[in-house]
Amino acid sequence: DTGVSQDPRHKITKRGQNVTFRCDPISEHNRLYWYRQTLGQGPEFLTYFQNEAQLEKSRLLSDRFSAERPKGSFSTLEIQRTEQGDSAMYLCASSFSGTRGETQYFGPGTRLLVL
Amino acid sequence: GNSVTQMEGPVTLSEEAFLTINCTYTATGYPSLFWYVQYPGEGLQLLLKATKADDKGSNKGFEATYRKETTSFHLEKGSVQVSDSAVYFCAPIYNQGGKLIFGQGTELSVKP
Secondary structure, eight states, X not given: OOOOEEEOSEEXXXXXXXXXXXXXXXXXXXXXXXXXXXXXXXXXXXXXXXXXXXXXXXXXXXXXXXXXXXXXXXXXXXXSSOOGGGOEEEEEEEEOOSSTTOOOEEOOXXXXXXX | OOOEEEOOXXXXXXXXXXXXXXXEEOOSSOOEEEEEEEOTTSOEEEEEEEOSTTOEEEETTEEEEOBTTTTBOOEEESSOOGGGOEEEEXXXXXXXXXXXXXXXOEEEEEEO
């Protein structure tokens, strides 16, 4: 049973460039979450999908951010016109819906540095 | 909005010392409660969870009890090891299938 995987693990880009991250959830999981974690802080929620439907978006997710999960499997998170403030670790998690207290399993994260 | 407050770190203990990391959450609704751990250079891992009042979650010698009357979910371990050095996050979920709301994390350093 493979866990949640994310690609790339590290990304360095220049301000103003676009970047795209990919997340592959655990295969039977129907829910997929994106979080952002800055140094010394806890992760902050960005958005989540149930199957291919995007059910909730945080106010943190400005119009430069877009996420998709086209076939209800992997997901992509794109940041357009990156800014230095976007530098952070981007975490993906997945879970299987159904019971109270369902556990979200996290991937290793993609660390973004915007120069 | 809903929030969670954790004890500030860093916490430095000697091996075999008793550990408590305090966590309190806002009382809106009836959340499920989680503790996640982040070891150096690794991703977030679930440590334990509890879904209803008076439930006790436990794993790897760590325990936490869901206290609805005090809106708390304090993490405890009777005897810490150097390998427990990590950052610990308390996180409630208020809606089934919804987002985890993380505290700021508490860094634990255990010295031999």
